[in-house]
Amino acid sequence: MRFGEAALAARNLTSVLNEACRTVADGLGSHFVKVLRYVPEHDHLLLVAGVGWSPAEIGFARLSADNGSPAGYAIANGKAVLSNHLASELRFRTPILLERYGIKRAINVPIRGVPSPFGVLEADSPDEDAFIASDIAFVEGVANIIAMSAERLAAEAGDRRPEELSTDILYASPDPITVMTEEGVVQSMNARAMSHVGVADIAAVQGVKWATLWPAQFHAAVEAALARAQTNSPARFEAPIIATDGAQTWWDVSVSRIEPQHGVPGRLVAVSRDVTERHEQEARLAALISDQEQQLGASEAMMKEVHHRVRNSLQLVQTLLGLQGNLAPEPAVKAQLKAAAVRVMTVGSVHQRLYQDNGSAATDAARYLQGLITDLQAVIGERPIELVADPITVAAVRLSPLGLITAELVTNSVKYGRGKITVSLHANGANSALLSVADEGHGLPDTFPSPEGTGLGLRLVQTYSGFGRDALGVDRSVPYSKIDVRFRL
Structure with a gap:
């Protein structure tokens, strides 16, 4: 991440905060982003950097840090807060500043600090769209870089080494956090992470390959995430942990790299969410x-x-x-x-x-899909959906897989695409059909169809298609987003 490299080279905190706001604004397409600095002696949040806000607000606007505001709620609960409908929110009130700018949805992510939180990184938008879980992960990554940059600059201005402050940040987090060498060997964990893997003393896992702490069938996924993080690319995976009493918990894990600095080698940091x-x-x-x-x-x-x-x-x-x-x-x-x-x-x-x-025992696929699309249209609202289908007879036992695949692809277009959605179904040989879903977006990323988030939707498509991993393809010959699925009749 270019922001991470710039933050490591920055000599003052203001430039880090301004660049963080620009990075979030570009990454989420959000018109309003701000950093709120927590002022513990007055128990309020001061707007110290931002994008989209009037210059008169920067350095002067103050928001309440109590549990009744979105940012205060994030600090009080020590975790990210997402609200796509501020006007109907029951957890907290909408600050006057946000009402003045017509803000309708927001993400608030705490920025760690010692002994008290540094503040909050907030992304806001006045439109009716929706932030999603991957947006939270992105903002959290930027917030973590702010926290590390703040502690580094504080260390350079004082007499504490950066690694001492890093340890304080580590143990202050309510999430399980593990710090490793770049080869994936455990160096340290906070108490939540030690409880996570079932040890009471960090000495029991220091020097151990982190991947081996996960069930054997997930070792490949863990190693792949570590390898991706080593290239400075954000990596995520999901896997279970089985406690000594047999209880199983599932975790969504993000892995990122900390660049070498002040003679300290580069490290990998893993943050888990239940x-x-x-x-x-x-x-x-x-x-x-x-x-x-x-x-x-x-x-x-x-x-x-x-x-x-x-x-x-x-x-x-x-x-x-x-x-x-x-x-x-x-x-x-x-x-x-x-x-x-x-x-x-x-x-x-x-x-x-x-x-x-x-x-x-069999039915017309076009009639079935038209009814399903009518139901989906009622759920998603304004985005129009059009069906173009050949008269194909589908066995009753294959209707459910066909419907699930169609719903997953339409939902994917609603989340990540734009404009009209077109669903088409055409014969593709004696025993298969080609199901396509296209929208008016700018195309899918080169990494697709590698799953993001949980990957459950992608696994459903592959499983129910009848052709497994070979079923899914992206038509890159067209200037818009189009996914093709081979479906076994």
Whole structure:
């Protein structure tokens, strides 16, 4: 990251803060970004750097640091806060400064400090779009660089070595944090990380290859993340930890590199976030769907009744997931629950189609997709969706996979694309079809289809396509975003 290199070379904190704001503004496409410096003696936050704000606000605007403001809430809880609907927010009030600029959504990330937090890095926007979980990870990465730069500059101005202050920052974090050599060998952990891997004394893991602390089947994923971080590229993976009592927890882990400085060799830093609740929700949902589908009978009359009941049951599950997503305090959990609700709606649409077709063994894919797209359109709102499909007959058992893949790709376009979404389905040989989803965006990154975030959506597409990893492709011959999936009929 160019910002990281610039921050390491900076000789004053103001230039670091200004560059941090520009980096976040460019990375998120946000018109308003600011750094709020915590002033503990007055318990308020001072706007010390920013992009988009009036120069008259910089150095003068003050916000409350109590738990009733977004930034104060982030500091009080020691973790990032995402709100895509400030006007309807129940956790805190909208500051007058944000109301004056018409801000409708915000991300607030604490900037660590010792003995008290340095402050908050905040990205704001006046539009109706939405920040997502990967945006939080990006802002957190910039906030961590600010914290390290602040401690380095403080050390250079005083008599404490940078590594002493780094240790203070490490142990002040509520997240599990591990510091390693560039070869992935453990050097230090905070108390949360030691509890995470089930040790009481850091000596038990010092000098140990960090990858070996994870289950054997995830060693390759951990090593791949370390290798990517060594090239100064941000890396993420998800993996479980199994405690000595047999309890399993799942973790979303970010790995980044700290450049060598002041004679101290470069290091790798891993920060973990607990995502166990999301994995449990997905497992329960999969079990529920599996249980419902196993109850289908052979009799045509029974099949029709079963489809009708399953549709009603899944409608209830969808509603409950949507409500739980709206009430979830964690943005990542909220996003995953809403994604799960869309998947349940997709499976429910299959049962509705089979119920309407009297439980027939096969149905017209175009008719089914048109009904599904109508449902998706009602969920996503303004983005238009168009269907172009050949008359293809699909077996009833393949409708659910077809619907899930279509919903995942449409949802992906809603999150990362722009403009009209076009879904097309055309015959592709005797036993397969080509499903394509395109939008009017500027194309997909060169790394796609490598998964970002949890990668669950990509795994669903590959699994349900019937062709595995070979199913998914990107059409780079067109000047817009287009994903092609080979689907086994």
